[in-house]
Amino acid sequence: MEQNKITWRWLYLPLVMLLALACKKDKQEESKPPVEQPGADKLTDNIEAIRARSYFPGLYTAVIKDGKLIYARSFGVADATTSRTFNPSTIMPVASITKTLASIAVMKGIELGYFNMETNINDILPFAVVNPYHPDIPIKLKHLVTHTSSVYDTLSGGNDNLVLEKTPKQSLGDFLKDYFVPGRQLYKNSNFLGTKPGEKFEYSNYATALAAYLVELKSGISYASFVKKYVFDPLQLQSAHWFYDNTRSDLYAGLYHPIYLWLPVYSQSSYPDGSWRISGEDMVKYLQEMMKAYEGNSSLLKRESWQQIFTPKVTAVPGMDMCIFWFKKQDVYMHGGTDPGICTKIGFDAKRHYGWIIMTNTSVSATETVTLHADFNKIESSLIDFADRQ
Incomplete structure (x- = not known):
């Protein structure tokens, strides 16, 4: 769900937390792929340099090439009050990526x-x-x-x-x-x-x-149950679900805002448009499957169904087409999402056979948090550049 503003009634955390998050280089929890790729350390340093001057409480990034995970790193904190690190198993909502x-x-x-x-x-x-x-x-x-x-x-x-x-x-x-x-x-x-x-x-x-x-x-069943049956279970996305689950509370990322600081838990009735909760490591599985699906090699649907999904139907904006709930720009298929305390993006280049993921537990807006939005785009660009060089 694409949103920029929300009026909240809650108690703010002390301003000192914001300063600490903005200035401190938090302990990094890494999810290392089986084989390190050339330039991985440089990519990590570049992302850390962006974080050092910006406001990303937590961050998960990943790159897939030829179906394999070639880079995965987590940065910062999932919970600022406990300093619990943001790691590959940290779960957060992914906003409009849900539409895919x-x-x-x-x-x-x-x-x-x-x-x-x-x-x-x-x-x-x-x-x-x-x-x-x-x-x-x-x-x-x-x-x-x-x-x-x-x-x-x-x-x-x-x-x-x-x-x-x-x-x-x-x-x-x-x-x-x-x-x-x-x-x-x-x-x-x-x-x-x-x-x-x-x-x-x-x-x-x-x-x-x-x-x-x-x-x-x-x-005849809920949409949540339908997607679980036909997507989550076949792909073994153990972290994937829709609504807040008390048994997973230690795995959830807290949601934050550069101005309002901590955000409380919220939900929405129109959950199919933006309430999917998932970990970074399971999002990797999902994107890998979508890249296979583009080639017609996913058993979730018939080959002709995948062809329908990834075939452009209308022009969304000049230079970008709308497929079936996927955007297409040249050879790249993508979808992002923003909600209060959330900014995410997944994409894959069908011609060059690589994909990328970026998930952060903070609000990012092109109009309200201009510098943060630019830094999010720089991190995404660095992931794409890394994939392109492999």
Whole structure:
């Protein structure tokens, strides 16, 4: 879920913690690949140099080349109050990278005969979703998965959907009903664009949540359970889950903000658009599988389903296409995510056969934390440069 602002009501940690985190070079916990690659130490030093002048409480970075993990490092702290280090098994939410799971879930639904890309979503939903400006033009599944549905996120960047609780207050279906049904609490005409469904790209969390809800309705199980069955379990992603789990509390990264410091645990009803929790080491497994999938070598789906996922459908912005919940720029497939206390990015170059991961437990915004955003991009660029030289 892409968001920049949130109003919180909590007790701030002392300012001294911020200063300590900003100035101290924290003890580094490393996840070493089997064989060190030339330039690995230089890459680590470069990332540490960026951290020394910036604000990244914790950080996980990894590079994959030809299917193998060639670099993996963790930096800093997962918990500033205890100085618990950020390590490969540290778990954190990954925000909008979560949407890439929806590409698999939707295509699995098609394989199971639930629907197809031309399906009118109102043929499945228990309530009607209609663009009030174009009531006679149906919203189809293909519109949801390419962000061309004309659905518009009006909830203050999505933040009104966040609650300071470990689990959401509403079910996925109840939230969507409140948002899309006239007369309900969250409904307004401006929840839709004035353009026709299929006419314009407009990134939407709630369109993604709608696609996930279709899977839930047709499968007869929760979307969370569906993804666990068809993705998490087959890939043995032991850390992957959706909602806060007290039994894993010692593995969670605390979430931080350069201005507000510590952030409390929060959750969201539209969890399919951004609530996936996972460790760095399991994210490596996932990205390795996606790189195999691009070649048609993943058993999670049929080869033709993967081809559909990675085939560009519409232009998102000049120079970048939208596939099925994956962005494509030249030969690179990618998705990032930002939420309060979270910034993540995964990507892979299909031509050069390398991929990268960066996960940090702090808020990064191109408009609010400009220097931090630039430093995040520099770390990502250094990972790509390292992969390119191998």
